[in-house]
Amino acid sequence: MTAKNQNKQQTKRVRRFSLKWKWALGAAFGIFxxxxxxxxxxxxxxxxxxxxxxxxxxxxxxxxxxxxxxxxxxxxxxxxxxxxxxxxxxxxxxxxxxxxxxxxxxxxxxxxxxxxxxxxxxxxxxxxxxxxxxxxxxxxxxxxxxxxxxxxxxxxxxxxxxxxxxxxxxxxxxxxxxxxxxxxxxxxxELKMAFYALGGLALLISGLVSYLLAFYFLKPLKEMTQTIDVIKREPQSGQRIAQTKRNDELADLTNLFNDMLDRMQRYIEQQEEFVEDVSHELRTPVAIIKGHLQMLDRWGKDDPEVLKESITASLQEITRMQSLVQEMLDLSRAEQVEVHYPNALTDAKNATRQVFSNFKLIHPEFTFTLDDDLKGTTTIKIYRDHFEQILIILLDNAVKYSRQRQEVHVSISRNEHNVAIAVQDFGEGIAPKDLKRVFDRFYRVDKARSRDKGGNGLGLSIAQHLIESYHGEIRAESVLGSGTIFRISFPIIKSAEADD
CATH class of the missing domain: 3.30.450 (Beta-Lactamase)
Structure with missing residues (x-):
């Protein structure tokens, strides 16, 4: 039955009236x-x-x-x-x-x-x-x-x-x-006969020239169709439309199409990696909880110390799972901020000072330094809760990885177009091979130590998605053993744009 359907589809495809012929006949008829x-x-x-x-x-x-x-x-x-x-x-x-x-x-x-x-x-x-x-x-x-x-x-x-x-x-x-x-x-x-002959010749020549032009101009569309067929059969195929020296709309469409395929392939790879990482992250707490429950079911429920230990461990793993699910939800929302918060505005100076003061309060053992070069209100286009969430993620990482020298520096400045914020710690630092992947989902430089510190490897990925969704930039600079600096920037909204 499937073979018959495929034959029918192929028959329909053969019988269709090609766009090249439509273009050729239409142009020839118009010229005629x-x-x-x-x-x-x-x-x-x-x-x-x-x-x-x-x-x-x-x-x-x-x-x-x-x-x-x-x-x-x-x-x-x-x-x-x-x-x-x-x-x-x-x-x-x-x-x-x-x-x-x-x-x-x-x-x-x-x-x-x-x-x-x-x-x-x-x-x-x-x-x-x-x-x-x-x-x-x-x-x-x-x-x-x-x-x-x-x-x-x-x-x-x-x-x-x-x-x-x-x-x-x-x-x-x-x-x-x-x-x-x-x-x-x-x-x-005689003149009529001459016109009829010239008309037939003009129709033939214009049809031929139009067909050749249609074949030339529609060649990228044919290649695009063939590429789509290949991608449909093999979603992970690396086939792309060949680049041309043409500088027209079809060349732009070819570039956009190839970019879309590249992005789609990245999304598929990220999705596969995401599923694998989530499965891996959830496997451990589920296994721990299952082990404690089996132990309690066999003999531990009669021993108060074992019962207490199992309940405490299970609650810790459930809390970890709850944090992981919450961060996954945050990551999903970070990818849709343009839909839910299209007109949100925030005073970068005020929000930064607020988060900075909160961290000084909850971490009195740390020395926090703020270099504020902003002379007044500086408005950026971002939802305030998201802006504070970004700063919290960066400051929280700085605190986690600064156990030897407990010091964090924060600076905020601006130029004509952007406001720039830097968060610097003096902790463990990040190796160059790991620095390129710190924004990947569930990626941790040292997974064992990060788990002890309560991290799921989603914080920086959430921050990056939020920043890029608001047309900002983020980058990391680090020296292993000397600390790390995270730099972020957002476009400044002029007062006239803010009023609109």
Whole structure:
């Protein structure tokens, strides 16, 4: 059944419409639309220019005919028109064989076009001359008139104008020039074919280029998907997306993704280590309590001294377990301070002095020194209880590990942007190999001695999480046998920001 589900999932994955194809087809379609709009505008403009050219040619032809015929004083006759416009032009165009001399004549050149027909009428509308046979209707007009009319289901340009005698000023006939637009239709068809070919070529090239670009730009996403599949099968895998020389959003996404995987792997490792450490820490007190209870159950309950000793030891281990659980809860809360205390503010000077005074009171055998360089209120963005908890953890560690020279120094100062606090003891110190791990959960430099001092190895880890959650910093400096200094710093909140 599982194999069938996997096959179905693989079939669905194969059948999906890839983002590369969506991008390629979308870009190609968009480019094609732009090309089509541009081609349509260009085609319409070309047709308009051709139509204007045809209209100009009609006017020129009519003007040439009129200039040849308007020097007659009386009404035109067929013979006069034929003699004037040359008899050979009165026959159909396909039978015309013009000589080179005739071809030089402008009127001959105008009439030589197969798609142009010149017709001359007398004032009564009778046909006197026709350069070719075409069924045209006579229409009397008093001025130049050009129109588009259909003849035999085909659009034609028709120009009409009267012929006024240059001598008498009377109308002696009419001229009508018909252009069947054959050349125009042919050029329009050729231009359409050219646009269709260019459109198909543009669609193909833009689709190919878009696909290649999509393949290039989406390559990190494909690698990211493959990496996720590997991580899903092997959560502890060290596979990451290869770094590229690109400097764009996908490169940023790649870096963030790799950082997220690194952080996730650290969390998994910390979680495994945390579970192991908790199991180890709880195993000892549980075993001690179990041993005492078994002893009491067998014979110790009848012996008051054994009974008292067992109860005391069990209570101590329960207290240790209670402290451990409380510190684990504190650690969990330290990781969520931004959610619960987003706007908390604290006066660092006042809170530090308060914790310092409390420790002087409860540890009179120690010499505490405070170097306070703050001249007034210094506000930092942190919940006061958390700030005091951090100082308590650091001072408590200083007291625990300063049995020979019982002295602790505390200093607090500031610069333009941060407030800095240092807690120094003169105790055992920390070896360089241990200094790097003092902030790890349950880590103790000397576990046996730390257990005697009541530590669970969570204090510094809690302090670090609290400090980093409030965008602060903490670091440790130590010399083995000479003591340790813990330095912490927090950003200072300006008065205007505090008021907001």
């Amino acid at each position: 639309i732009v090309f089509a709009v541009f081609a349509s505008l260009l085609f319409n403009r070309f047709v308009a220019i051709m139509m204007n050219q045809e209209e100009t040619n009609l006017k020129d032809t009519m003007m040439l005919v009129v200039e040849r015929l308007n020097n007659q004083a009386t009404t035109l006759s067929a013979t006069q028109v034929r003699d004037t416009l040359r008899p050979d032009l009165a026959v159909p165009q396909h039978k015309l064989k013009a000589t080179p001399e005739q071809s030089k004549d402008s009127i001959v050149a105008k009439l030589a076009r197969e798609d142009v027909t010149v017709t001359v009428y007398d004032p009564d509308g009778n046909t006197l001359f026709a350069s070719s046979r075409i069924p045209t209707e006579f229409k009397r007009t008093s001025a130049i008139k050009i129109s588009q009319e259909k003849i035999a289901q085909q659009l034609n340009f028709i120009g009409r104008r009267p012929i006024y005698s240059r001598i008498s000023g009377q109308v002696i006939g009419y001229v009508q020039v018909t252009s069947q637009l054959g050349t125009l239709h042919k050029e329009q068809h």
